[in-house]
Amino acid sequence: MVSAPDRHSDAGQHMGGGIDAGHGFPYGLPFEGSLNDGPGFAGSDAPAEEDLYRCVHCGLCLSACPTYVETRLETESPRGRIALMKAVHEGRAGISERLVSHWELCLQCRACEAVCPSGVPYGRLMEHTRAQVQDNDLQSRELGHLSRLFLRAALPHNGRLRLAGHLMRLYQRTGVQRLVRKSRVLSLMPGDLAAMEAQMPVMGREFFSPRGQVFPAAGEKRMTVGLLSGCVMPLMQGDAMRAAVRVLQRNGCDVAVPPAQGCCGALNLHAGDLELGRHMARRNIDAFKRAQVDVVVTASAGCGSSMKEYGDLLRDDPEYAEAAHEFARNTRDITEFLAGLPLHPPGAELPWRVTMQDPCHLAHAQRITEAPRQVLRSIPGLELVEMAESSLCCGSAGFYSLIQRDMSRRLQERKVGNATATGAEVIASANPGCIGQLEQGLRDASAGIRVMHVVEILDAAYQAER
Amino acid sequence: MTDHDLLASIRAVVGDEYVIAHREDLLVYEYDGSVDRSMPRAVVLPADTQQVSRVMALAYDAGVTVVGRGSGTGLSGGAITPPEGLQIAFPRMDRILEVDTVNRTALVEPGVINLDLDNHVRGFGMRYAPDPSSQRACSLGGNIAENAGGPHCLAYGATTNHVIGMEVVLEDGEIVHLGSMAREAAGYDLRGAFVGSEGTFGIATKILVRLLPLPETVRTFLGIFPDIDSACTAVSAVIGHGIVPAALEMIDALSIKAVQNVTDAGYPNDAGAVLLIELEGLNEEVDEVSGEVEAALWDTGAADVRVAEDDAERERLWVGRKTAFGAFGTIAPNYYLVDGVVPRTRLTQMLRKVSEVSERYGITIANVFHAGDGNLHPCMLFDAREPGVMEGAMAAAAELMEECALLGGTLSGEHGIGLEKKEFMPLVYTDADMEAMQRVREAFAPENRLNPGKIFPDGSYWRPSAHPAAYTAGMYV
Numbered sequence: 001m002v003s004a005p006d007r008h009s010d011a012g013q014h015m016g017g018g019i020d021a022g023h024g025f026p027y028g029l030p031f032e033g034s035l036n037d038g039p040g041f042a043g044s045d046a047p048a049e050e051d052l053y054r055c056v057h058c059g060l061c062l063s064a065c066p067t068y069v070e071t072r073l074e075t076e077s078p079r080g081r082i083a084l085m086k087a088v089h090e091g092r093a094g095i096s097e098r099l100v101s102h103w104e105l106c107l108q109c110r111a112c113e114a115v116c117p118s119g120v121p122y123g124r125l126m127e128h129t130r131a132q133v134q135d136n137d138l139q140s141r142e143l144g145h146l147s148r149l150f151l152r153a154a155l156p157h158n159g160r161l162r163l164a165g166h167l168m169r170l171y172q173r174t175g176v177q178r179l180v181r182k183s184r185v186l187s188l189m190p191g192d193l194a195a196m197e198a199q200m201p202v203m204g205r206e207f208f209s210p211r212g213q214v215f216p217a218a219g220e221k222r223m224t225v226g227l228l229s230g231c232v233m234p235l236m237q238g239d240a241m242r243a244a245v246r247v248l249q250r251n252g253c254d255v256a257v258p259p260a261q262g263c264c265g266a267l268n269l270h271a272g273d274l275e276l277g278r279h280m281a282r283r284n285i286d287a288f289k290r291a292q293v294d295v296v297v298t299a300s301a302g303c304g305s306s307m308k309e310y311g312d313l314l315r316d317d318p319e320y321a322e323a324a325h326e327f328a329r330n331t332r333d334i335t336e337f338l339a340g341l342p343l344h345p346p347g348a349e350l351p352w353r354v355t356m357q358d359p360c361h362l363a364h365a366q367r368i369t370e371a372p373r374q375v376l377r378s379i380p381g382l383e384l385v386e387m388a389e390s391s392l393c394c395g396s397a398g399f400y401s402l403i404q405r406d407m408s409r410r411l412q413e414r415k416v417g418n419a420t421a422t423g424a425e426v427i428a429s430a431n432p433g434c435i436g437q438l439e440q441g442l443r444d445a446s447a448g449i450r451v452m453h454v455v456e457i458l459d460a461a462y463q464a465e466r
Numbered sequence: 467m468t469d470h471d472l473l474a475s476i477r478a479v480v481g482d483e484y485v486i487a488h489r490e491d492l493l494v495y496e497y498d499g500s501v502d503r504s505m506p507r508a509v510v511l512p513a514d515t516q517q518v519s520r521v522m523a524l525a526y527d528a529g530v531t532v533v534g535r536g537s538g539t540g541l542s543g544g545a546i547t548p549p550e551g552l553q554i555a556f557p558r559m560d561r562i563l564e565v566d567t568v569n570r571t572a573l574v575e576p577g578v579i580n581l582d583l584d585n586h587v588r589g590f591g592m593r594y595a596p597d598p599s600s601q602r603a604c605s606l607g608g609n610i611a612e613n614a615g616g617p618h619c620l621a622y623g624a625t626t627n628h629v630i631g632m633e634v635v636l637e638d639g640e641i642v643h644l645g646s647m648a649r650e651a652a653g654y655d656l657r658g659a660f661v662g663s664e665g666t667f668g669i670a671t672k673i674l675v676r677l678l679p680l681p682e683t684v685r686t687f688l689g690i691f692p693d694i695d696s697a698c699t700a701v702s703a704v705i706g707h708g709i710v711p712a713a714l715e716m717i718d719a720l721s722i723k724a725v726q727n728v729t730d731a732g733y734p735n736d737a738g739a740v741l742l743i744e745l746e747g748l749n750e751e752v753d754e755v756s757g758e759v760e761a762a763l764w765d766t767g768a769a770d771v772r773v774a775e776d777d778a779e780r781e782r783l784w785v786g787r788k789t790a791f792g793a794f795g796t797i798a799p800n801y802y803l804v805d806g807v808v809p810r811t812r813l814t815q816m817l818r819k820v821s822e823v824s825e826r827y828g829i830t831i832a833n834v835f836h837a838g839d840g841n842l843h844p845c846m847l848f849d850a851r852e853p854g855v856m857e858g859a860m861a862a863a864a865e866l867m868e869e870c871a872l873l874g875g876t877l878s879g880e881h882g883i884g885l886e887k888k889e890f891m892p893l894v895y896t897d898a899d900m901e902a903m904q905r906v907r908e909a910f911a912p913e914n915r916l917n918p919g920k921i922f923p924d925g926s927y928w929r930p931s932a933h934p935a936a937y938t939a940g941m942y943v
Contacts, residue, residue, distance in 0.1 A: 117792020
C-alpha cells in the first residue's frame, strides 16, 4: 500500500488547478454509488506498485484494445482498467462487482502491451488483479462456475479431460446431439444451457496423447525437440498435433512427447489462479527435464506464451526458479522454431489463397508475426493475402467466449468479416482457441472457408510432394 | 432544477445507458494524459449535434459547467473536469460523413480518431497532414481544441491550417457555423479564433478538414552527429539553404540510449545526437533537395548520413522518435516535459541553458524535439519518490519556461496551456493581452461555463494531485 492513500468520501476530490467549483451542480447531491466498500489488494500476488505506475495514462493503448474499439468506453480500455487497479491500490476504491465486471470484460489479449511505449506489463497486472478478485470471492458467477468445474476440476487432470472428451465425442457422433438439438429440450433447461451447448467444441476423430512416444527424424537428424501435447488441443485438434509431429520429423527432428506432462496452466493463470498455475508449470518443467530435449516446442500460441513466462511465474520459488528460466528460454512456438531452423521448403506446389490470423498470444504476448508468414511463404504456389485487423482478437480468449458471449460474438463477427473479405479459401492460425472460434464463426456465417493451423498447411504441402 | 432532475432530463435526451454517473465508473474519467485529476459529476455520450445542443442547454439552465473530452490524451489537463462539472465525450460521434475528392476535403464528427481519418483518405490518394505522436488514439475534436501539432507540421502547419469550417454548439446550446464550406471565408476569421481555444469557446460537432494529395516520393535521412551543438548548426544550415523539410527532428544522446533500450530504431548508440529529416514531393524535386540536405549535414560535421532504404526502415526510424518519451521509463520512473518554443536561431543557446539547469538542479534532462520549428521538449527524468526531487523538477521547468520567453519564444508549441501552464502566462503576455483574450472568449461564452479555470492565471499554482508514484506528464510530442 502507499503511504498516504487519498481517501475521498464525496464529490470534493481536490483539483490541482484551482478550478472554480462554484460552477458545479448547485445542490451537491451525492454521486451515484460509492467507493471504498470492498477489500483492497493484499498479499504477495497483489499487482505491484512499480508495474501499476509505469502506466502514465497516455492513451496510446486505446486503439489497440478490442473491447475499447468495440465500445469506445474508457472503462473498457487498458488505461481505464489500470486506473481502476490504481484506485484500489491507493485505497480510493474497494474491489467491487462493478470494477470486476470491467476487468472481466478484458480478453487478456495483450495487444495493449505490445504497443505500450512505457512497457507496462499489462498481462501480469491483470493476472494478479484477477488473483485478488478470486481470493476475495468476487468473481462473476459465470467465471466462478467455470473455475470450479473446468479450470480446477478438469484442466490439471489429463485422465478426466480425456474422459470428458470421449463423452463429448460420443454425444456428437452417435446422433444424440442431433436429437437433442432437434427436440429443443435444452431451451427448457435453466440458464444458458442451449447457448453453451451450441458453443461446445467439436471433438476430433482421433485424440493425441502423451505416452512418451519418440517419433524419429526423417533424414539427417538435427536435434531432439519435446512437444507439448497440452489439454484440449489434443482432443479437439489431434490432426493438427499429428501434422506438427510430421513437419518436425520432416525437418530432421526427433520428436519426443514426454509422459506426465499436462496442461500449461495458461487458463488458470489468466483467471487468477496463480497457485494452481505454478503447480502445473512445475509438473511440465519436470516432465520435459526428464525427456532431455534440446527445445520445447508447442503448436499452441497461448501455451507458448505462458511457458515463456514460467521464469517470471516461479521467480520466488527457490527450488524451481533456475529451472523455470531455463525452460522458458528453451520454449519455442512451432512457427518460430521452423522459421528459425530454417525449414526445408516443400518441393510441391500448393495453389491455395491463404490469409493469416495472428493469435494474440503469438503476435502480442510473444511478438511473433513474421515467423508464421515465413513458413507460409516457403510453400510454392501459395498466395498469402493480408486481412484487415489481423491481430485484433477474434474473441476466443480461452474460455472468454463462454463467459462474455456478447463481446466474444461481436469480435468473432468482425474477424470473420475481415477474413472473408480477402477472398481467401483458407484461414491460417496457430492457436487452438482461435481455430475453434473461427470455425464456429464461419459455420454461423455459412462461408465456405477452411481454418487450418499453419503446420497443417505446411504438412499438406509436404504430402503433395509424394 | 435539482441535481437529480438535471441528470434525469439529460438521460431523457441521450438515453439512460449513455449517461455515466456511478462513481466507480467515473474513476476512469478523472484523468487525461497529463498529471492532474478530478472526478466529473457525470459523463454524457451524445449521438449527434441535436443531443449535444439539448444537453448543453439543460446544463446551462442549471448553471453547470461543461467540459468536452476527446480521447483523453491531452498533456496540459485540458479535459480535466471541475468537481461536479459535466463531461461530454464523443465515442458515438465518430463518423467520417463525407470525403470530397475533387475539393479535397472531409467532413467528420469530433470523435473520429486522427489516424483513422488519415488511413481512410489514403484509400483515395490523399492524407490528413497533422500527425501528433498520439495520432493513433487522439480525436479530431481534441486536436481542434488544442490546435495539435506533430512532426509533419513543419512543412504543412498545425491543425488550424487544416480546418476549413465547423459546426459548433455554444455554451447555451445554440448551434452556429464557423468558417465556411468553401476554401475562403469573408469577414473575421472566427474559425481561426476557435481552433486552439482549449474547449472554452464551444464544442465542435462537425468539422470540415482540408486534405492533401499523397506525395510522389518520401525520403528519410538520419544525420548522425558527434554532439548536440553540431546538430543544432546543421538544423540552421538546412533551413538556411531555403529548404523546408516535411519534418526535422532532433534526438539527443540520452534519448538515443533510452530508445535503443526498448527497440532497435537504428540509431547508433555512440552518437551525440541524431537528426531525423524527411523530404516529400515530386521525384525530381526530392532528388535535387536531397543533395543539398546531405551537403549541409556533412558540412556541419555529421559523422555519418544514412538514407532509409525502404518503408520498413523509415517506419523503424519513426517508431524510435514517436515512442521516445515512453522509453524514458527505462532510465527513470518519472518524467516531466516542457513544451517550450524558441526561435530556431536560438536553439543552441536554449539547449545550453537546459544543460546548465540540469547540472544546477542535479536532474537528468533528455531532449527529443521538433528542431525545425524550434519546439523543444526538454524532459526531466527523476524518481518522484525521492524527497524534494519533484519540487526541484518543477522549479527547473519554471526556469526553462522563463528562458524560452526571454529568448523571444513561448510556453507551448502544441500541448496547450490548460491547467498545467496557466500560471506562466504572464511570462509572455501582459494583463492587457490576457484581458483582450478573455473578451474574445466572452464573445463566444459570456457565462464562462465551458472548461473554466484553464489557460488564464488565477493564483492557484499548478499542483499535482495524483499518486506520488505517478508524477509524470507528457508522454509524446
